[in-house]
Amino acid sequence: MCSLPRASKLCARCNKPATGGSYCNTHRPKPFAGARERWKANRPGNWETLRLRVIRRAGGLCEVKDCTEPGAEVDHINPVAEQGRWGLDNLQLLCKTHNQAKAQEEARRGRERTRKLRNTR
Template structure:
């Protein structure tokens, strides 16, 4: 899915485009992780909804595609562990 300026977002952000516009503006066009100068590519939940996070602006960050993919892979791994019941998940570490 895409939304203006070619940025990509998951379907959850189509609930409130004002949130997306604000996040794009705040990110200044670049990944928000310290030291990364790659272009902004995705709005990401710092703490995922599945782990108790909200859609509030203070729980959103703009990430480059590389950092978003890495963070999403780690969140998926934690989700599989939660569903399998094999191991109690650690507390969420926060920012990617």
């Protein structure tokens, strides 16, 4: 039996050879492209009012116990990806350090959820 070489996959946009996936290097989507725009589209219309109320409530300081750093980010206590709501009671003001640590932990949980979903298919 003679096996013929497999034809290379072509880019979905320009028909040049694809270098992994469906696109060539020129047309490959960037990771997280459009994530900020999707987040903005999903936030409520009164987001700026909620944000200012959280900052005022916290007095401009990080709301983590014993932290005296200025708050930099309004963050969901229970993330939207984990069925958190956009209400005032689910928002907190965090300094950059605490926000980054929380974001890393949430990303780890997200990777675990994705891994579990893949394993159940």
